[in-house]
Amino acid sequence: MASQEIDTLASALARLPGLGPRSARRAVLWLVKRRTGALLQLISALETVRDTLVECDVCANVDTQNPCGICADPKRDRHALCVVEDVADLWALDRARLFTGRYHVLGGRLSALDGVRPEDLNIAALMERVADREDDNRVDEVVLAMNATLEGQTTAHYIAERLEDLPVRLTQLAHGLPVGGELDYLDEGTLAQALRARRPMTG
Structure with a gap:
């Protein structure tokens, strides 16, 4: 029988995406065996993230600076905006290094079943960004990078309808x-x- 503290740590790890109870227990055992090295590094990294992680006021990305590194990067194409459902989607697309513009994170997708409405998402801020026609921030293209699910495509169509009166080019993955x-x-x-x-x- 493991101690209550170890059980508590395993339960906390099991709540992470992709980790079940068995994988969490294996991770705990691995960390316990390396508590003077890997465990201390993990604790330090978690504390640093806890103290420095912020949400970007511009795009809702998660970073250690605000605005985030992508929004603050002067080399980014400020006239192209890629709209994604979640931060994980932003990170996945940016890892490919094929899109050189900026991003906008909705924080989810429309879902009648789950009760997620337009006002529950970061759509109002998106409209403000696209409506800003100043040269420095003028958005000429909006890429709708929603997931290929019913909810994702519903969200894309809703946003497309909201943007149809603005002078921007709408594209979709x-x-x-x-x-x-x-x-x-x-x-x-x-x-x-x-x-x-x-x-x-x-x-």
Whole structure:
């Protein structure tokens, strides 16, 4: 039987995404065996994050500075804005280093089932950013990078309707076959989207 303190730590770790009770217990054992090294480093890192992590007032990204590093970067294209559901989506897209503009985090997606309404998301701030037509901050393109789910696409359509009267170009991430994907392993929704988005072959 483990002590109450170890059980408490394992229970706390088990609440993290991707970790169940068994994985959490293994992590605790690994940390206990390395308590003079890895455990102390983890404690220090967690304390630093606790004391320095803030939400960006501009885009709602999470960083150790406000505005965040992306919003403060003068090399970023200030005229292109990518709208994402969550901070994890922002980090995933930015890791690819293909989008050179700035981001806007909604903080979720519309869902009638879960009671998430437009006012529950960061949509009003998005409208303000896009409506700002000053040269330094003028947004010319809004990329709707919602997840390919019913709720994600509902959110994208809602935002598109809200922005249709503003002089911006609206684009959306393409959905379809992933690179390296085999048809036999893909779900019907992905295959249907790939068929709808088919295009002529070029030589």
